Amino acid sequence: MAGMTVIVRTISRLLFPFIFLFGIYIIVHGHLTPGGGFQGGVILAASVIMLLLAYGIERAQAKVNVLQAELSESLGGLILVGLGLLGIVLGITFLKNVLPLGELGHIFSAGNLPVLNIGVSIKVAAGFLTIFYAMLRLQGGKE
């Protein structure tokens, strides 16, 4: 993939950190404002895919390569299941909200809901990137 014109490249290079930061904001405030892990993860994946479309596959794989994407998808799944098993270890039930609840409306509140949001966001972002890389590998042909 060759990439696009210099206008598209410049705009996407300037926009990339802001879109990435917005995705992280959506994820971290998932238990306070509308949004959450799935939505924020898709925004994170879309920011890297935007770089990929503008610059070609090398620039995107310099940010996140295939092995990193696959590993972090498994890491996200492990976070979810690990937090679920933490409830069993503490002797209650699977996926029980075991961490301290905190004060309503603060960023460190709601027990393990923020941690679950972060886990699922890593999983969704890496999963979409993995799908995109796999399809591109077929379509690109010569690379």
Place this chain on the structure above:
Amino acid sequence: MSRIIALGMVLVIGGLLVFTVNEYLLPFGTFPERRIGSFENESVGQRILRDAPRTTGSANIVTSVVWDYRGYDTLGEATILFTAVCGVAMLFRAVRGRD
């Protein structure tokens, strides 16, 4: 001829839908009142809206439903996504390797 029949069916079904919505739709912001066991005039939605911030500590009630009340369901969704990614990766690598 068949166009006239199709148009007539569209008009009849559309009129039926408009009539039903006008006649039976609840006003905006109200809950259906019903009696299940000992819970009279108290639906699941009302209970969750009242209790969720206290029992889960989350200000966003959607997140508290998705990850606390229905955590198994969401874990299953994540599993479906994982399976889909594995399937796509396997399929496209197999096709690429055969060329």
